[in-house]
Amino acid sequence: MAKQESQTKILVTGGAGYIGSHCCKQLHSRGYLPVTIDNLVYGHAKNVRWGPFYDGDIGDDLLLERVFAEHDIRAVMHFAAYAYVGESVKDPRKYYTNNLGNTIALLEKVLQHAVPSFIFSSTCATYGLPQALPIDEEHPRAPINPYGRSKHMIEQILSDYSKAYDLRFTCLRYFNAAGADPDGEIGEDHTPETHLIPLILDVARGRRKKLEVFGSDYDTDDGSCVRDYIHVTDLAAAHVIALEKLLQGAPSDVINLGTGDGYSVLQVIEQAAAITASPVPFKIVERRPGDPAVLIASNTKARKQLGWKPEHSDLKTIIQTAWNWHRRI
Ligand code: UDP
Numbered sequence: 001m002a003k004q005e006s007q008t009k010i011l012v013t014g015g016a017g018y019i020g021s022h023c024c025k026q027l028h029s030r031g032y033l034p035v036t037i038d039n040l041v042y043g044h045a046k047n048v049r050w051g052p053f054y055d056g057d058i059g060d061d062l063l064l065e066r067v068f069a070e071h072d073i074r075a076v077m078h079f080a081a082y083a084y085v086g087e088s089v090k091d092p093r094k095y096y097t098n099n100l101g102n103t104i105a106l107l108e109k110v111l112q113h114a115v116p117s118f119i120f121s122s123t124c125a126t127y128g129l130p131q132a133l134p135i136d137e138e139h140p141r142a143p144i145n146p147y148g149r150s151k152h153m154i155e156q157i158l159s160d161y162s163k164a165y166d167l168r169f170t171c172l173r174y175f176n177a178a179g180a181d182p183d184g185e186i187g188e189d190h191t192p193e194t195h196l197i198p199l200i201l202d203v204a205r206g207r208r209k210k211l212e213v214f215g216s217d218y219d220t221d222d223g224s225c226v227r228d229y230i231h232v233t234d235l236a237a238a239h240v241i242a243l244e245k246l247l248q249g250a251p252s253d254v255i256n257l258g259t260g261d262g263y264s265v266l267q268v269i270e271q272a273a274a275i276t277a278s279p280v281p282f283k284i285v286e287r288r289p290g291d292p293a294v295l296i297a298s299n300t301k302a303r304k305q306l307g308w309k310p311e312h313s314d315l316k317t318i319i320q321t322a323w324n325w326h327r328r329i
Contacts (some may be wrong), residue, residue, distance in 0.1 A: 007031060007032060007033035008031075008032050008033065008074050008075075008247070009032070009033045009034075009035050009071045009072055009073050009074060010027055010032050010033070010034050010035065010073070010074065010075050010076070010077060010243065011035050011037065011067065011071070011073045011075070011076045011077070011115075012024055012027070012034045012035065012036050012037075012051075012076075012077045012079065013036075013037050013038070013058050013076070013077070013078045013079055013080035013106065014037075014038055014043060014078070014079030014080035014081065014121070015034055015035075015036025015037070015038055015043070015047075015048055015051075015053075015079070016036060016038035016040060016043025016044055016045060016047045016048050016053070017038065017042055017043040017047070017079055017080075018177065018186075018187075018188050018189070018190070018232065019079055019121065019174075019177055019232055019235060019236070020036070020038070020043070020047075020077070020079035020080075020121075021043075021044075021047035021048070021049075021186045022181060022186060022232045022233060022235070022236040023077055023079070023235075023236045023239045023240070024036060024047075024048070024049075024050045024051060025049070025050055025181065025185065025186065025236070026233075026236045026237060026239070026240050027050065027051075027077075027240060027243075028050035028051065030240055030244075032240075032243075033050075033051045033052075034050055034051040034077075035051055035052050035054070035067060035071050035073065036048045036051060036052070036053045036054065037054045037056060037057075037058055037063065037064075037067060037080070038053070038054075038055065038080065039055070039056055039057045039058075039080070040055060041082075042082075042083075042190065042191070044189060047186050049185070049186075052071070054066070054067055057102065058080050058102045058103075058105065058106045059098070059101065059102040059105050061105065061109075064105075064106065064109045065109070068109060068112075068113045073113065073115050074115065074117065074247065075115060075116075075117035075118070075119070075243055075246060075247060076106070076110055076115055076117070076118050076119065077119040077121075077239060077243065078103065078106065078118065078119065078120050078121060079121045080102070081098065081099045081103075081121065081150075081151075082094060082095055082098050082099060082147070083123075083147060084147070084194060085125065085145050085147050085148075085290060086194075086288075088145050088146040088147035088150070089145050089146060089290075092146035095146045095147055095150045096146065096150055099147070099150035099151065099154070100150045100153055100154060103154050103157075104157065107157070107158075107161060107167075110167065111161070111165055111167065114166065115167075116166055116167055116168055116246075117167075117168055117169075117243065117246035117247055118158065118167060118168070118169040118170075118246075119169070119170050119172065119239055119242055119243055119246070120154060120155070120158060120169055120170070120171045120172065121172060121174070122151050122154070122155055122171040122172060122173045122174070122254075123147075123148065123151050123173055123174055124173050124174065124175050124256070124258070124295055124297065125143055125144075125145065125147055125148030125151060126141045126143050126148050126151050126152040126155065126173060127139050127140070127141055127142070127143070127173075128140075128141070128142035128143050128144045128148065129142070129144060129292050130292055130294065130295060133294060133296050134258075134260055134296045134297055134298040135256065135295065135296065135297055135298060136256065136298035136300065136301065137173070137254050137255065137256055137298075137301055141155075144290055145290055155171050155254065158171065158252070159252070162252045168246055168249075168250070168251060168252045169246075169252045169253075170242040170243075170245070170246055170250075170252065170253050170254070170255060171253075171254040171255070172235075172238060172239065172242060172255055172256075172257050173254065173255070173256045173257065173297075174230065174235060174257050174258070175227065175228035175229070175230055175256070175257065175258035175259075175295060175296075175297045176195075176196075176227045176228060176229045176230065176258075176295075177230060177232050177235055178195070178197050178229045178230065178231065178232065178318045178322060179197075179229075179231040179232050179233065179312065179313075179317065179318035179319075179321045179322050180232065180321045180322050180324065180325035180326070181232075181233060181321070181325070182233060182312065182317075182321050184324055184325055184328070186325075187321075187322065187325030187326065187329070188232070188322065188325070188326075189329055196227075196265060196268060197229070197268065197272070197318070197319065197322050198322065198326060199211055200268065200269055200272045200280055201272065201276065201319075201322060201323055201326040201327075202326075203280050203281065203282075204272060204273070204276040204278040204279075204280055204323075205276075205278070205326070205327060206278075209281070210281045210282055210283055211269065211280060211281070211282040211283075212282070212283060212285045213265050213266070213269075213282050213283065213284045213285065214265075214285060214286065214287055214288040214291060215284070215285075215286065215287035215288070215291065216284040217287075218287075218293040218294075219293050220264055220293055220294060221264065222264050222266045222267070223266075224264045224265035224266045225264065225265055225291055225292070225293055225294070226262035226263065226264045226293065226294040226295070226296065227262060227263065227265075227294075227295055227296075228258040228259055228260070228261060228262050228295060228296045228297050229259070229263060229268070229313065229315060229318055230257055230258050230259050230297075230310060230313050231310065231311075231312035231313040231317065231318050231321070233311075233312045233321075234257075234308075234310040234311060234312050234313050235257055237308065237311075238255075238257050238302060238306055238308045241306045241307065241308050242255065242306060245305075245306070253305060255301050255302050255305060255306065256297045256298060256299055256301060256302060257297070257299065257302055258296065258297025258298075258299050259297070259299065259310045259313045260296065260297060260298065260299050261296070262294060262295070262296040263315055267315070268315065268319070269282060271315050271316065271319055272319050272323075275316065275319045275320055275323055276323055
């Protein structure tokens with residue numbers, strides 16, 4: 001207990017989720033104490049292994065009061081959000097109420113308790129359809145669905161708040177988070193699963209018959225969509241660096257997290273078939289609405305501002321670590 005009291009405490013909302021839990025692990029390994037709030041709608045209690053856990057919602061004022069009363073929180077990492085693009089179109093209210101409304105409520109507590117440092121889990125969905133590649137942070141923000149808009153609005157709120165109040169933030173705009181903890185302790189486990197790599201691995205394991213490839217007539221080398229896959233451990237490392245910079249007084253900033261390289265859906269399938277030594281049958285189906293042909297990050301700013309570089313994000317390592325995890329769940 002004495003050790004815990006001396007640790008710098010970081011509130012991690014959504015700490016039971018995929019990216020949040022990988023960040024908690026790295027926070028812990030760097031000597032911080034992650035304090036997780038998660039309503040377990042999409043997260044898993046078993047992922048909370050590196051600090052205290054509060055089972056509940058960030059929209060619950062009393063719960064937040066309790067957490068701030070029980071812990072001297074020095075910074076917040078805010079992951080808690082719904083993140084299904086299709087669902088956000090069908091049920092936007094869920095996204096604006098939870099992602100936006102509850103973040104405003106969280107920020108209220110952050111300001112009341114004078115916590116000056118805030119890391120926000122943002123997304124390349126804030127850019128919308130790319131007008132130039134690779135996408136840098138100056139690219140116009142024109143999100144094309146309520147999910148992306150909810151994240152974009154929070155970025156704008158943070159910008160306004162940081163000018164008016166004693167609050168500095170880093171918005172980290174992720175490209176395609178993928179892979180699993182190289183130690184095999186945590187990984188990606190969504191219900192429902194919509195992401196490409198876990199779906200491919202389900203097919204490789206025989207848990208699904210076929211993968212559906214959404215479109216083969218894109219303007220790319222093989223006709224399938226190209227994405228920038230970044231290992232979740234690299235993402236987590238960038239969060240911890242950004243946090244340390246904020247704690248040392250760095251100004252607010254917005255930074256892309258991607259590798260700068262793109263792989264097509266068919267290339268990912270081919271690599272996964274080789275790593276798993278299993279066939280991955282697929283069929284080409286209609287394009288998924290709202291999918292741009294290519295999304296690739298410029299990570300120049302992340303390299304420069306954070307002194308960060310991806311270390312686990314070659315496609316082979318991403319798929320191998322995901323496979324090591326996936327075949328055990
Ligand atoms: N994709 C696919 N079949 C699937 C799921 C995804 O062809 O069952 C494609 C999707 O169109 C996109 C890429 O795989 O081009 C990555 O999709 P994912 O949903 O993993 O991430 P997103 O890019 O939507 O954040």
